[in-house]
Amino acid sequence: MHQALYEFDDVAAMERAIGGAEMHRLIADFNSDWPDVARTRESFVVAETFSK
Numbered sequence: 912m913h914q915a916l917y918e919f920d921d922v923a924a925m926e927r928a929i930g931g932a933e934m935h936r937l938i939a940d941f942n943s944d945w946p947d948v949a950r951t952r953e954s955f956v957v958a959e960t961f962s963k
Contacts, residue, residue: 922956929954 919925928934929952941950 925954925956 917925917928919928941948
């Protein structure tokens with residue numbers, strides 16, 4: 912299992928990143944190299960964070 916988390920300044924920045932040409936190129940590269948690996952992607956917004 913591979914899990915990656917990314918942080919963006921706001922939702923609009925996240926949507927630009929995951930909908931952009933570079934993301935589509937990366938997905939195509941992974942699909943070409945590992946065609947039999949099932950992948951899912953989820954996006955979520957953290958509503959609040961706490962610091963110690």
